[in-house]
Amino acid sequence: MHILYILGMMGSGKTTVGKIIAEVLGYSFFDSDKLVEQSVGIPSVAEIFQVHSEAFFRDNESEVLRDLSSMHRLIVATGGGAVIRPINWSYMRKGLTIWLDVPLDALARRIAAVGTASRPLLHQESGDPYAKAYAKLTALFEQRMDSYANADARVSLENIALKQGHNDVNVLTPSAIAIEALLKMESFLTEKAMVRN
């Protein structure tokens, strides 16, 4: 495996879990949102949306994914919306894709805890941050769920919690999630090798 792409909604833990996986495997870690900020020369995604537009951000995101796709031994935390463009899949299909599937109420809770200012698609000046984030995440997820489901492997926090005998995903540590992601990757690669042989 040359590159592992971590997919998932905003706040799903792509950066947190991706860094742990990179450390375990001895791979380099890249955050595609950060690479877009560097390449555009604007320090935040929110400002890129404001100064330019979402379409401009998406074009740059595709360029970043294209450039990364020729590299080796990387873990890439993708932007939450990277799955919506088919061209991005043509780059990501060169590696392995894994979807961090986190219940929307847990996402809204994490996002409300840090505020929505850094997330232009969720930001609202007024109202309850949890309720607003939850409503927007629900609408976005409906548009995107079929795209996330194209990932080679899915890491469901609900399933990990069930396996551990809890019914609350909020007790799961990033390390437990990273371990599950590594196991899912391994089974995907084993099945792929069996189909080949």
Ligand SMILES: Nc1ncnc2c1ncn2[C@@H]1O[C@H](COP(=O)(O)OP(=O)(O)OP(=O)(O)O)[C@@H](O)[C@H]1O
């Ligand atoms: N397993 C976890 N349990 C509790 N909080 C978590 C967990 N994983 C990540 N978080 C917290 O949730 C927030 C989002 O995590 P992170 O930044 O890794 O997600 P992301 O998918 O990279 O989000 P973004 O859309 O901003 O790129 C952070 O505040 C992080 O500390």
Ligand SMILES: O=C(O)C1=C[C@@H](O)[C@@H](O)[C@H](O)C1
């Ligand atoms: O889900 C999304 O569309 C986004 C997620 C973030 O990672 C950023 O890429 C940006 O805020 C858009």
Ligand SMILES: [Mg+2]
């Ligand atoms: Mg991130």
